[in-house]
Structure formats: C-alpha cells, structure tokens
Amino acid sequence: MKRVITTTVINQSGVLNRVTGLLMKRQFNIESISVGHTEQPGMSKMTFVVNVEDEGKLEQLLKQLQKQIDVIKVNDITDKAMVMRELALIKVVTPPAARNEIYSIVEPFRATVVDMSKNVTTFQVAGDPEKIEAFIDLMRPYGIKELTRTGVSAFVRETQKTHTAQLSIL
Numbered sequence: 001m002k003r004v005i006t007t008t009v010i011n012q013s014g015v016l017n018r019v020t021g022l023l024m025k026r027q028f029n030i031e032s033i034s035v036g037h038t039e040q041p042g043m044s045k046m047t048f049v050v051n052v053e054d055e056g057k058l059e060q061l062l063k064q065l066q067k068q069i070d071v072i073k074v075n076d077i078t079d080k081a082m083v084m085r086e087l088a089l090i091k092v093v094t095p096p097a098a099r100n101e102i103y104s105i106v107e108p109f110r111a112t113v114v115d116m117s118k119n120v121t122t123f124q125v126a127g128d129p130e131k132i133e134a135f136i137d138l139m140r141p142y143g144i145k146e147l148t149r150t151g152v153s154a155f156v157r158e159t160q161k162t163h164t165a166q167l168s169i170l
Helices: 015-027 054-066 097-107 129-142
Strands: 002-010 030-037 045-049 070-076 082-094 112-116 118-128 144-148 153-155
Touching: 002 054, 002 153, 015 030, 015 045, 030 153, 045 153, 054 070, 070 118, 082 129, 097 129, 118 129, 118 153, 144 153
Parallel strands: none
Antiparallel strands: 002 045, 002 070, 030 045, 082 118, 082 144, 082 153, 112 118
C-alpha cells in the first residue's frame, strides 16, 4: 500500500541523506520524493511516497524519523483529506499532421506547451499522480522522447466549518 509521509526538517546539509538513509535501512522503496522550502525561514518540507507492506514497520519508521535531530515533525497523511500535486515535463513527437489530434487530447488535462520545435513539443502537466499517469499513457502512442517528474508535494486540507445562519422571527 502506498503511504504519503511528510516531514518538516531544519534545512541543513546532510538532512536529506540521513532521512533517505533511514528509509533505505528499513527497506522502504521511495516511489516519489520532493523537498522544498516552507513559509518558515531555515525549514524545509519533505514529501515521500513509499510502498508499505507491514503497518508495524511503518509505525516504527515514523517513530525513528521523529527521533532524527534535524526532523521537527513527521506525519503520515495518507488517510487524511489532502491536496496532492505533481508536475511533469513531457517531450512528445508532434509531426504537423498529428498536432491537432494531439492538442485535442492535451486540452482536457490543461497541459501547457512550454517548448516547441518542428517535430517535438514539450508539455507541462500538473495534477495528482493518476492524472499525470493518464496523460503519459495517452501520449505514449505518439512517441515520448523524454519525460521528467517532480515528485509529489502534499499537505492536509484545512477543515471547513459550516456556518448555519440563524433566522430570528420578529
């Protein structure tokens, strides 16, 4: 089962190596990883997608991550309402005769053209990983020359409180 784990860390040299080393030591395969600065200076957030076979191993991993010196907070957000996005850049063979057909496929994905040459177009597509996979699958028959993905970034959604308007009868 895939799990989405976020860690907030102090942005120091070697912290990524220590965290990924711990995952490797526990034999977790990292399917996706992204790291970036947060709203707090000197802090970064890491988002991992890992395959987990044993829930007991996952709990042990979360505890060991929390014990790391540079790790401030660890969360498994898999079962929570979350916002999850990924970005992909995909170079697709686009001969002039097939461009209209390809662009009609691209439009529902809201992909954008970021580079174009005579027979190759580079598309940028962002969304959840399933959307990215679907886009790649549809572009594959035309010929994908190159592909790169950023890895998943995610966080928990804010809870929405519903306000009920009370009517007063005069």
